[in-house]
Amino acid sequence: MHSLPLFHRISGKRVVVVGVGDMADAKARLVERAGGIPCAETEAHHAQLAFVALEDKRTAESAARRLKQAGLLVNVADRPDLCDFTLPSVLDRDPVLVAVSTGGASAGLAKHLRLRLEAVLPQTLGTLATALFTARDRIRTRFPESNARRRAIDAALQEHGVLDPFEEASAASVENWLDGAQENASLQIVEFTIASDDPEDLTLRQARALGKADIILHDAHIPDTILARARADAVRKALPADPPAEGLTVILRRKG
Incomplete structure (x- = not known):
């Protein structure tokens, strides 16, 4: 990655905007949309971020x-070489935010990728997120063990799951899901062999399995570029190793 993606909370905080005209006005509107207070450079001592x-x-x-x-992080319009941070193109399904960034390479490309996503992500996505947040205590009660809780949520949110985020009806289904949810602690093992060190050569099934796995058991020479496709909190162990008693385990081997 060329950058570390972060979401910075600026509600009620001053953000410096230096400039006049349409470009500066657009930055000020963006700050206000996120709840921030645009201010002049003379108030930089109150701020942490600045747009030039x-x-x-x-x-x-x-x-x-x-x-x-003065200690501020600065974004300079059309000058990625001077930027401490860049602005993504943002899809807003409050409280869900989807940000598309090209690191300043092409704002137009980021915008059109975001527009494609606008067409496929339902308006009810934010409602689903809010319902899951509201039900978090009940979810913890229903699934007190963290791994079991993660597996239950993954199963519900996966494609064609009861809470599939791409289905508008999912936003109203959280309570029904909890009423009928059954903990699944059974062991699942997926094993596959790759012939390339390029993560782009992974099949869709392989990439999904890596992204959902609780444990990755892998040949010692599997590159980090492949292992990076797994969840950050997934346990990684070099083979030979015994699989656990429960959860989703991916056994990853390298051909040749």
Whole structure:
């Protein structure tokens, strides 16, 4: 990854916007949309973030330098080389936010990827997220063990699951899901052999299995680029190793 994706809470906080005209106005509107308070450079001592929207390159560089020296993280419009952070194209299904970034390479590409996602992600996605948040205590009570809880949620949210995020009816199904949910602690083992070190050569089934696995048992020479497709909290063990008694285990071997 070229950047670490983060969501920065700015509600009620000052954010410096330097510039005039349409470009600066757009940055100020974005700050306000996220609950922030646009302010001038003179209030930089109250802020943590700054946007510089100036056409003149030298003036923009000078403003960015001053703000960085004051300890702010700075975004300079159309100058990714000067940016401490870049702005993604954002799909808003409050409280769900989907951000698409090209690291400043092409804002147009990020926008059109976001527009494609707009067409396929239902408006009820935010309602589903809110319902799951509201039911979090009941979910913990129903599934007190963390691994069992994760497996139950994964099963419900997977494609064609009872809470499939791409189905509009899922937003109203959380309570019914909890009423009928049965804990599944059975062991599942998926084993496959790869012939390439390129993660793009993984099949869709393989990529999904890695993304859902609780434990990865792998040949010692499987590259990190492949293992990075697994959940960050999945246990990784080099073969030979015994599988656990429950959960989803992926056994990953390298051909040749």
